[in-house]
Structure formats: C-alpha cells, structure tokens
Amino acid sequence: PMTFEYDVVKIPVQAFQHLAFFCSQNGECALDDVPMDQAGRLTDILNEKGAEGWELVQLFFDRSGVVAIWKRSKKI
Numbered sequence: 310p311m312t313f314e315y316d317v318v319k320i321p322v323q324a325f326q327h328l329a330f331f332c333s334q335n336g337e338c339a340l341d342d343v344p345m346d347q348a349g350r351l352t353d354i355l356n357e358k359g360a361e362g363w364e365l366v367q368l369f370f371d372r373s374g375v376v377a378i379w380k381r382s383k384k385i
Contacts, residue, residue: 312383322374
C-alpha cells in the first residue's frame, strides 16, 4: 500500500517584501497586486521543496506569512 508523509511549513512574511491578498467573508482568498519578483520568490520556494520530492497540497495566507502543506510518498 502507498503511504505518505506530510510537512507543514510556515514561510514568514519577511521572506517577501510585499505580499497582498484578499479573503472574502466566505473564505475564498486571492492574491492581489503581487509584484513579479515576489511571485518569483514564491515560485522559488515551491520549486525548492518540489526538488526534494514534496508535492504541494495547500497554501494558506495570513498576515504573518504563508503556510504550505506538503506531502510525498513515504519511503518504506
């Protein structure tokens, strides 16, 4: 049977110079006016973890930064 391991990573807002997002009352969030260099920084972070075999499951944004939930096949 296939098993997975998970990792929850907090990326502090200090990793970004400017990260703007908006969350509606029903909980839907969207990035808004993110400068290209900051979008590139997020891409770098995602690619670094992906190179280690992790697959992104979910991103959550809050005022203190970004929380990323990752999974990968567990080595038995």
